[in-house]
Amino acid sequence: MTDFPGAPDPNAPRDGRRLRVLAAMSGGVDSAVAAARAAEAGHEVTGVHLALSANPQSFRTGARGCCTLEDSRDARRAADVIGIPFYVWDLAERFREDVVDDFVAEYQAGRTPNPCLRCNEKIKFAALLDKALALGFDAVCTGHYATVVTRPDGSRELHRASDEAKDQSYVLGVLDERQLAHAMFPLGDTSTTKEEIRAEAERRGLAVAKKPDSHDICFIADGDTQGFLASRLGTAEGDIVDEDGNKLGSHQGAYGYTIGQRKGLRLGRPAPDGKPRYVLDISPVNNTVTVGPAASLDVTALTAIRPRWCGTPPSGPGTYTAQLRAHGGETEVTAEPIGEEIHVTFTAPVRGVAPGQAIVLYDGTRVVGSATIATTDRVRASADH
Structure with missing residues (x-):
């Protein structure tokens, strides 16, 4: 694994626009186009691929992966075409502790975790961002479809992508205002379709233009979640x-x-x-x-814990919309933060809500914050977790 030979000088002159940007390149088309757009906008961009497995072949490959040797090579080739420096950072141990071990522990406790959301919180916008800032970079760029809006007072807000069909703000709802201040999502404020993104990649000469999207859980090589858990929990x-x-x-x-x-x-x-x-x-x-x-799956209310606010926390109860799954719709709720909990009541019952999932609150397109579901109230009550 390669590290940087030297950090950029954080005191170097700037024109107010040109930023030092670390582009997280997964080896897919979205992150490649995002890095290319950041470079084209005049920023000083360096590409980095995160090695998240001590044995990359144990992760999914081809259409079903995002962290394999194949993906690393695809990311390097894309960086070469864009004309930016490229490095590989080994975060395998941190990923195992914060994402994989957490995933297993949550299932063992009877909860249903979201490993992609945890990866964004603990890896891409904690471990990676902290290292980037320490090296003098101004921002981390990813291929997520979401938008960061800067308010007149200089504070940042996270909003849904312009094209809500591709919106990924749900899995970014764990980012706080400090992290948003150093986040860059070049794909979020455009209404281009995925086909147009691929066409753009092809025009730019990026070989990943036709690479299938990754999906499911990258660290479960064969897609058998139950088998993966059984091998670790018996x-x-x-x-x-x-x-x-x-x-x-x-x-x-x-x-x-x-x-x-x-x-x-x-x-x-x-x-x-x-x-x-x-x-x-x-x-x-x-x-x-x-x-x-x-x-009996109908849930009328829930309590969520460990809130993460994308800005100033609400001071009292409010009416919001909530999203409960990465690809789910919105539902109207009232929510009130009380200490380290959020008490949520649904305007109409919703089904299939599981402890361990994330609930993300929205005010229009703005992401207010997220929390982990701890208990639920159902029409016919079963034991809560």
């Missing part, structure tokens, strides 16, 4: 029960289930009404999975 047979505690079947590990799951339950007999059953609750204490009808 098997532990337990009961699958209905809402009244009647045993319906068994499982090999409660960690292999998520709230709202319908498929793969392998129950011996159908529900009395013949309708599908869904996972309602996961209890790691007694290793029990509770299932029931879809209506």
Whole structure:
């Protein structure tokens, strides 16, 4: 792995516009075009690829990866075409501790984490940004679709991308104002489609123009999340029960289930009404999975912990919209921060809300902040986590 031979001089003269920018290049088309746009805008750009695995071949490859040797080489070739310096930084140990180990621990505790959101919080805009600032860079540039708006008083706000169909502000809702002050998202304020981004990459001579998008979880090589967890947590047979505690079947590990799951339950007999059953609750204490009808998934309120505010925290209750999944829609809520918790009430019930997920609050297009769901209130209450 290569590090920088010397840091830029933070006291060097500037014209007020030209910034020293560290472009995080995953090896995909979005980050390559973002780096190219930053360089074209006149900034002094250096590309960096994050090596996040001690054994890169254990991560997904090709269309399903973002951190493999193949991706590193694609990023290097893109940097060469753009004409910017390029380095590889080894953050494998930090990634394992902050993202992979956290992912396993959350599932073991019966929660459903979002590793991409955790990676943005702990790796790209903590470990990477801190190192970049220490080396004299002004900003970290990524290929995320989101927008940073500078207010008249100089403070920053995070907003949805101009094209909400591509918006990725949900997974950036963990960024605080200090991090936003050093974040650059060149793709967020354009309404170009993904096809147009690919066409732009092709015009720029970037070989990643036709590379398929990465998806799913990069550190699970074969896409088998349950198998990945079983290899680390082992098997532990337990009961699958209905809402009244009647045993319906068994499982090999409660960690292999998520709230709202319908498929793969392998129950011996159908529900009395013949309708599908869904996972309602996961209890790691007694290793029990509770299932029931879809209506019992309706959540009317929740409590979230560890809030992260994208600016000044709200001083009292307010009305917002909330997003509960990376590709989910918005729903109207009232939310009130109380200490290190946020109490949220839904205007209309929502389904499939799981402890461990992130809730991100919006005021129009502005991201107010995010927090981790701890407990939920349902129409027919099952045990909360």
